[in-house]
Amino acid sequence: MACISPDGSPTETGTRMLRALSSGLGYPEEIAQDTGIPLFRVRSGLRELNKAGLASQNNDRHEITEKGAKLIE
């Protein structure tokens, strides 16, 4: 259930997490609650999204980046 496919596009789980970030949710716990994705998968997924430049982290809060937002338009 990784969030990024080998071709660099978000997987179904990655897309759900990007949508959650886009709706203003920023903490792993609230993303897990909103999406139903287990917390450990949200945490590892956010790491992947951050690494791919689709999300960014400020302290414990995460935000979708412009690049991430374009992918779920």
Place this chain on the structure above:
Amino acid sequence: MEEINKQIISLPRLGEPAPGFEAITTDGVLKLEDYKGGWLILFSHPADFTPVCTTEFIAFAEIYPELQKRGVELLGLSVDSVSSHIAWVRNVEEKTGVKIPFPIIADLDKEVSMLYGMIHPGQSKTETVRCVFIIDHNQIIRAILYYPLTTGRNMDEIIRIIDCLQTTDEHRVATPANWQPGEEVIIPQPATQEGAEERLKQDYECIDWYLCKKKL
């Protein structure tokens, strides 16, 4: 004089922080800290596509909903590759209809296995034995089980240990032999003479001052 070169490995112990790791799994890269705040059962199996392990994985999948009710996640491990894990869980689903709902670490370099003392050369120099590490929400090791290669694990006992530990944490009690939820629990024994005398005056079911039980 012949030099004897022995590697001394410190094994994780009860009450100590679980060793941190970052590992490649069937769900991507996972770190121990990803599980913080919830309970985790980290367990190893000798190899994919082997008979006892297959029965165990089906059994772990069957108790997964019960574990989730208790806030517990499962994380498997063997020294096989991710491709092997994926092929095996797909085969299990195809042949038995059981979907494996939890990730499995592909510990090809044995990094996590060595960290947790999962390889017992007397049993096998290349495969992990059947270990179970129960790790709590603070990432402290609360229980460790080791089973030999030929003995499949008892899932009822694993759930029972979780119930015992969570009941102990919530109510500050201990649990007697073969305890099951709903049964009487043991009140921690008094540490002073005064406490012992007072204990017998209280409305508990006591064999003597050091063994008193109550219903929760």
